[in-house]
Amino acid sequence: MIGKRTRILGAVAATIVIAISAGAMTATEAIKDRQKEMEGVRDALMALAAIAKKEQPFDAKVVQANAVRLAGHLEKTEKLFPEGSGEGEAQTWAKPEIWTDRAQFDKLMASSHQAAVDLQSVTEAEALGPALGKLGFGCKSCHDLYRLPKD
Amino acid sequence: MLFVVLTAARPSGRALPAHDPDPSRGEVFYHAGGCISCHKASETVGMMGLPTGDAPFETPVGTFWPGNLTPDPETGLGDWTAEQFVDAMTVGVSPDRRHYFPAFPYTSYRIMPVEDVLDLWAYLQSLEPVRSQPRAPDIPLPGLARRGVGLWKRLALGPEVFLPNPERSETWNRGAYLVNGPGHCGECHTPRNALMIPDQSRPMVGGPHPRGEGAVPGLLDMEGRGRYSGVSDLVLALQFGETFGYDKLSSGGMADIQMNLAMLPEDDLHAIAEYLLGLE
Numbered sequence: 001m002i003g004k005r006t007r008i009l010g011a012v013a014a015t016i017v018i019a020i021s022a023g024a025m026t027a028t029e030a031i032k033d034r035q036k037e038m039e040g041v042r043d044a045l046m047a048l049a050a051i052a053k054k055e056q057p058f059d060a061k062v063v064q065a066n067a068v069r070l071a072g073h074l075e076k077t078e079k080l081f082p083e084g085s086g087e088g089e090a091q092t093w094a095k096p097e098i099w100t101d102r103a104q105f106d107k108l109m110a111s112s113h114q115a116a117v118d119l120q121s122v123t124e125a126e127a128l129g130p131a132l133g134k135l136g137f138g139c140k141s142c143h144d145l146y147r148l149p150k151d
Numbered sequence: 152m153l154f155v156v157l158t159a160a161r162p163s164g165r166a167l168p169a170h171d172p173d174p175s176r177g178e179v180f181y182h183a184g185g186c187i188s189c190h191k192a193s194e195t196v197g198m199m200g201l202p203t204g205d206a207p208f209e210t211p212v213g214t215f216w217p218g219n220l221t222p223d224p225e226t227g228l229g230d231w232t233a234e235q236f237v238d239a240m241t242v243g244v245s246p247d248r249r250h251y252f253p254a255f256p257y258t259s260y261r262i263m264p265v266e267d268v269l270d271l272w273a274y275l276q277s278l279e280p281v282r283s284q285p286r287a288p289d290i291p292l293p294g295l296a297r298r299g300v301g302l303w304k305r306l307a308l309g310p311e312v313f314l315p316n317p318e319r320s321e322t323w324n325r326g327a328y329l330v331n332g333p334g335h336c337g338e339c340h341t342p343r344n345a346l347m348i349p350d351q352s353r354p355m356v357g358g359p360h361p362r363g364e365g366a367v368p369g370l371l372d373m374e375g376r377g378r379y380s381g382v383s384d385l386v387l388a389l390q391f392g393e394t395f396g397y398d399k400l401s402s403g404g405m406a407d408i409q410m411n412l413a414m415l416p417e418d419d420l421h422a423i424a425e426y427l428l429g430l431e
Contacts (some may be wrong), residue, residue: 042396053387091363093402136394140406143393146242148365149403151357 025080027088031100040073045135047111048119052132058125067119070135076111093148098123105146114137158301160250163242166418167233170266172210177274179419182331184260185411188404190217192281198410202275203227207255213290219283222276226283236272237265241311243304250300252288253307257336257351260406262313266376267333302303307348324419326426329419339404340369355430361401368399373429389413 044066050056051063068116098105115135115151122131181187189201195248202220219227228236235246239362242334243250243257260268290296313332315324330336336429341349342358357369378399381383392409 042398046396049391052391053395069427095364132394133391136392139393140401140410143398143401144406145403147361148317148404149367151366151370 025082025085027082027085028090030080030082030085031088031092031094033092034077037077037080041070041077044070044073045132048128048132051125052128058128060123063122063128064120067116067122071113071116071120074109074116078106078113093150095146095148098146102146104151105142108138108142108145112142136146137140153304154298158250158298160244160248160297160301161243161403162238162248163352165265166359167269168265168304170269172266172269172273174277176267176273177272180263180413181274182292182411183329183419184246184335185408186220188411190220190255190298193269197406199276201281203281205283210254211286211361212252212254214311215252215290216286217255219281219285220275221278221281221283223280223282226278226285228275229280233269233272236275239266239336240268240271241265242308243300250297250304252290252297252300253303253347256335257340258307258309259310259332260339261308262328262332264312271333295397297410303346303348303423308392310350313372319357320424320425322425323429325419326422326424329423331424333402334423336370362403365403367403370427373430374428379424379428382428384423385428386420389420389423390417 021129047066048063048070051058056062081098082093086092086094086099112135113115115131115138119131119135122128179371186197187200189208190204191198191206192200192203196207204217204219208215208217221227222229223229231246238244239246239255240257240263241250243253243255243261247252257272257395263271287293301415302425313328316327319327329411337349337354339361340355340357341351342353342356344350344360355370357367359365360367373385379388387395388400389412391397391410392400392406399405412423415423
């Protein structure tokens with residue numbers, strides 16, 4: 001019996017160790033890292049917006065490259081909201097609802113990521129606006145629900 | 152007794168001018184005001200659908216249920232008269248003679264000329280009637296609070312009709328009107344004093360968010376502060392918001408507002424942008 005209990009305790013301890021090492025990042029690191037990823041998202045989005053605004057000529061390769069960058073940054077961002085990272089030593093505008101309403105948050109992140117993946121297959125100028133619109137709607141919904149307004 | 156007199160909700164008794172209402176002009180005010188964003192059909196549909204008011208509107212004071220703006224005779228505006236609608240919009244009094252809580256921003260709408268309110272009325276009456284579930288607000292002591300609103304209105308209600316500034320262009324004046332009247336931007340962007348009255352000595356300087364979380368950005372000198380490079384940049388921001396990377400237009404309810412504004416004719420967005428960028 002004792003052996004079994006020890007084994008269970010051991011398993012629990014191992015799980016905790018794995019959980020801690022997997023989530024080795026501190027809240028402060030998570031905050032800073034996700035803000036950096038979001039800056040990457042914004043840079044790629046700005047490059048795409050310049051084309052949609054016709055400030056830059058349409059080039060399917062440029063669109064694809066930026067859409068790939070954007071999807072990559074979003075994919076990383078999704079993993080940078082671990083439990084307990086609502087506060088840290090860096091300023092954050094993340095709302096606590098991210099963690100109380102996790103399923104909805106994850107769903108919105110996943111649909112934004114999907115919109116970024118869909119952007120990668122845009123080959124014609126006319127398709128860029130609607131594809132960006134879909135992505136933008138994801139950004140807006142998520143930020144409206146889960147990001148504090150700031151000056 | 153004095154309290155009862157001072158806080159009574161009376162119809163204005165004002166006679167309406169002869170006016171041939173234009174629902175398409177009314178639709179512009181509908182989008183400028185973002186009516187659908189509070190009177191939406193459910194919490195999940197966002198801006199889609201008709202303004203039936205079936206989603207709660209949360210405030211620090213409590214939960215309000217915005218009214219049904221479709222012409223359903225029982226639960227909507229179907230049985231209202233134009234006079235009753237004008238009173239609701241400009242003096243905040245309901246057909247059954249109660250004060251509306253100022254979560255409904257009649258404090259801003261009251262500067263709309265009656266003709267414009269009637270155009271909006273014509274637009275709302277053209278919508279498909281939908282039955283909704285009428286609900287009372289969930290706030291402490293609603294009866295007494297409504298009376299309190301009567302007192303508050305005596306202090307808070309500002310000037311009655313928008314007066315154009317003859318020294319400014321027509322575009323600037325149109326922008327000033329849309330921003331301060333139907334657009335009701337100052338309801339959030341102008342800070343409130345201890346009595347929750349917008350502090351008109353500091354218009355559009357920003358402040359705490361009315362929902363009690365985060366901050367509402369100030370709108371002064373946005374060009375000088377590098378927020379927007381000029382009128383056409385701000386027009387694009389209002390039309391596309393975050394879709395084009397304008398990330399200041401997406402939190403605290405602004406995403407919905409931007410999407411409503413995107414429905415406005417481009418001339419009106421230019422007017423709004425010109426006026427806003429001139430705020431110092």
